[in-house]
Amino acid sequence: MSKKKRDPSLPPPADPLPSPVTDAHTHLAMTAEFASVPVAELVESARRVGVCRIVDVGTEVADCRTAVAHASEFPAVIATVALHPNDAARAGAELDGYLAEIAQLAQCPQVRAIGETGLDFYRTKDPEGQETQYRVFAWHIELAKRLGLPLMIHERDAHYETLQVLDAEGAPAKVMMHCFSGDAAFARECAGRGYWLSFPGNITYPANEYLREALDTVPLGQLLVETDAPFLTPAPYRGRPNAAHLIPLTVRFIAQRRGLELGELCRILHNNATSYFGEW
Numbered sequence: 001m002s003k004k005k006r007d008p009s010l011p012p013p014a015d016p017l018p019s020p021v022t023d024a025h026t027h028l029a030m031t032a033e034f035a036s037v038p039v040a041e042l043v044e045s046a047r048r049v050g051v052c053r054i055v056d057v058g059t060e061v062a063d064c065r066t067a068v069a070h071a072s073e074f075p076a077v078i079a080t081v082a083l084h085p086n087d088a089a090r091a092g093a094e095l096d097g098y099l100a101e102i103a104q105l106a107q108c109p110q111v112r113a114i115g116e117t118g119l120d121f122y123r124t125k126d127p128e129g130q131e132t133q134y135r136v137f138a139w140h141i142e143l144a145k146r147l148g149l150p151l152m153i154h155e156r157d158a159h160y161e162t163l164q165v166l167d168a169e170g171a172p173a174k175v176m177m178h179c180f181s182g183d184a185a186f187a188r189e190c191a192g193r194g195y196w197l198s199f200p201g202n203i204t205y206p207a208n209e210y211l212r213e214a215l216d217t218v219p220l221g222q223l224l225v226e227t228d229a230p231f232l233t234p235a236p237y238r239g240r241p242n243a244a245h246l247i248p249l250t251v252r253f254i255a256q257r258r259g260l261e262l263g264e265l266c267r268i269l270h271n272n273a274t275s276y277f278g279e280w
């Protein structure tokens with residue numbers, strides 16, 4: 001922990017992008033609460049810098065319901081629903097009830113993917129909790145296939161365990177690794193399976209050279225960008241709340257790293273989001 005007191009204020013919007021992009025994974029309600037800014041303002045301030053589409057990700061039942069409500073209210077927003085692996089591990093006797101509600105919400109037309117689901121052995125270390133994560137992950141894979149929806153993976157400290165589950169259960173047609181956290185070898189494994197790899201602002205942190213090496217290997221047609229706001233704020237605002245209006249910082253960083261013209265990268269990222277989520 002830094003001794004410096006954290007600045008809780010939302011950083012100002014980044015310079016606008018020359019062409020629209022999509023924030024492929026964010027948490028609007030959490031960001032609004034964290035940064036004390038209304039959701040409508042977050043959506044509008046994102047639009048002004050070129051972030052014309054936002055994917056609002058639910059992590060537990062109430063939050064999924066809110067994401068669906070945001071998608072109904074704002075044309076720029078679509079929703080995804082799932083019980084986050086760490087919430088699944090803590091659900092106890094409520095688990096089956098939660099899953100029944102997720103299955104119902106997943107049928108709303110605003111819901112365009114199932115996620116975030118997967119394995120998180122970083123936050124959940126007890127064997128019983130991990131066992132629950134395995135079971136709930138398989139359940140979400142089945143749900144995505146049954147509804148014909150893409151699957152959005154959350155995975156931390158469980159790279160190859162996650163691939164094993166996907167291989168064993170049979171992955172849906174479209175899989176995205178949100179907040180990609182592996183190295184170049186793991187990126188090749190994922191890309192080789194046809195998955196989309198999504199990078200947030202932590203790609204800009206000095207210590208994360210392994211993420212930049214992973215980024216270097218990703219086929220351009222499988223690359224996505226996200227904020228995972230309010231977390232993982234890109235440099236130079238690390239430590240302050242994140243929001244979709246900061247994604248241009250990450251996009252510019254990726255353009256430079258991959259040696260691409262900024263407008264060209266924006267168009268690639270935007271088209272990739274359409275390939276994965278469909279049009280909106």
Ligand SMILES: [Zn+2]
Pocket residue numbers: 116154155178179
């Ligand atoms: Zn996540």
Ligand SMILES: [Zn+2]
Pocket residue numbers: 025026027057116228
């Ligand atoms: Zn997330």
